[in-house]
Amino acid sequence: MTLSAKTTFATAAFALLAGMALPAGAQQKLVPAQSDISFVTKQMGVPVDGKFKKFDAQVAFDPKKPEAAKIGITIDLASASIGTSETEAELAKPDWFSLKQFPQASFTSTTVKALGAGKFEVAGKLAIKGTTQNVVVPVALAQAGGNTTATGAFTIKRLDFKIGEGDWKDTSMVANDVQVKFKLSLTGVSAL
Amino acid sequence: MTDTAVPRYTRTAIVLHWLLGLALVGAFSVGLYMADLPLSPQRIKLYNWHKWAGITILAFSFVRLAWRLTHRPPADVPMSPPQRLAAHAAHNILYVLFFAVPLVGWAYSSAAGFPIVVFGVLPLPDWVPVDKALAEAIKPWHEWLAWLMAFVVLAHVAAALKHQFIDRDGLISRMSLRRG
Numbered sequence: 195m196t197l198s199a200k201t202t203f204a205t206a207a208f209a210l211l212a213g214m215a216l217p218a219g220a221q222q223k224l225v226p227a228q229s230d231i232s233f234v235t236k237q238m239g240v241p242v243d244g245k246f247k248k249f250d251a252q253v254a255f256d257p258k259k260p261e262a263a264k265i266g267i268t269i270d271l272a273s274a275s276i277g278t279s280e281t282e283a284e285l286a287k288p289d290w291f292s293l294k295q296f297p298q299a300s301f302t303s304t305t306v307k308a309l310g311a312g313k314f315e316v317a318g319k320l321a322i323k324g325t326t327q328n329v330v331v332p333v334a335l336a337q338a339g340g341n342t343t344a345t346g347a348f349t350i351k352r353l354d355f356k357i358g359e360g361d362w363k364d365t366s367m368v369a370n371d372v373q374v375k376f377k378l379s380l381t382g383v384s385a386l
Numbered sequence: 387m388t389d390t391a392v393p394r395y396t397r398t399a400i401v402l403h404w405l406l407g408l409a410l411v412g413a414f415s416v417g418l419y420m421a422d423l424p425l426s427p428q429r430i431k432l433y434n435w436h437k438w439a440g441i442t443i444l445a446f447s448f449v450r451l452a453w454r455l456t457h458r459p460p461a462d463v464p465m466s467p468p469q470r471l472a473a474h475a476a477h478n479i480l481y482v483l484f485f486a487v488p489l490v491g492w493a494y495s496s497a498a499g500f501p502i503v504v505f506g507v508l509p510l511p512d513w514v515p516v517d518k519a520l521a522e523a524i525k526p527w528h529e530w531l532a533w534l535m536a537f538v539v540l541a542h543v544a545a546a547l548k549h550q551f552i553d554r555d556g557l558i559s560r561m562s563l564r565r566g
Contacts, residue, residue, distance in 0.1 A: 238506050240502070242501055243499070367431070368430075
């Protein structure tokens with residue numbers, strides 16, 4: 195092999211290995227049919243419930259080494275279901291999710307801390323509508339028959355992500371606090 | 387101190403009549419205007435005010451009905467039997483609608499997934515299930531019953547004016563805010 199060919203090969207191999215952020219064979223799988231991501235906020239005191247019908251998760255989690263875990267969630271914001279089609283049409287607009295520009299929201303974990311008894315604290319970056327914020331998400335894991343369910347909830351301030359701009363900035367109309375609740379069903383997680 | 391010239395309604399009945407009459411006209415007008423607005427913070431405000439007004443009217447209507455059942459109104463002024471029938475029928479229909487219109491509105495709001503939180507602080511129970519199909523079925527009834535009430539109110543006002551300016555029988559002084 196020539197020197198340049200070796201270099202090319204070495205660079206390619208290095209790039210391939212570096213790109214593999216996940217240890218081989220450690221990928222868990224999301225079961226979307228048994229999973230849920232929903233949110234609640236208030237409109238002049240009246241609770242408004244919504245949920246996302248399309249989302250995906252990339253999870254590399256070894257209960258014996260939780261600190262090495264890597265979790266990535268992507269949510270298809272157009273799949274938001276929030277009561278009326280009129281409200282859903284409003285959510286697509288630039289003042290709200292601005293779907294044309296930012297069709298997806300994502301969560302990428304940075305650290306995972308085990309708190310004992312199946313409870314974890316996952317810190318990470320939440321990116322919505324071009325803004326990224328640090329969040330800390332408490333997660334509780336429960337295992338039953340080959341399935342592991344991760345549940346938790348956390349509150350975000352919609353204005354931090356510029357969700358609801360212009361006239362909609364008024365938090366007495368639509369509250370700033372939005373509680374996000376999730377239940378993710380995973381297969382392939384070894385025993386806790 | 388009794389007014390022997392013209393038997394009048396009680397002061398409570400009179401106050402309730404005008405207060406609720408005003409509130410009903412207000413709630414109806416807001417309802418009419420808000421229903422055609424595009425979604426906006428302003429529309430959310432109007433919808434909620436309309437619901438708060440409706441629930442307040444409903445609550446006071448219970449008071450009004452209780453008072454009416456325990457305090458006999460003055461005897462009818464002389465009028466032909468068909469007129470008397472029409473007058474009593476109109477009043478009875480109005481009493482039914484004072485309850486039916488806000489109750490149907492409440493049911494519609496609940497079925498549509500928007501529980502009513504009065505003045506933004508007092509959540510009312512949903513007494514119908516959250517169900518889109520049910521909401522669609524209920525929705526036109528709130529509007530039709532409100533229009534029926536508006537029609538009967540107009541007939542009621544027209545009849546009162548007729549008694550005042552055509553029959554000249556002093557009937558409306560029985561419900562006047564002014565004494566005698």
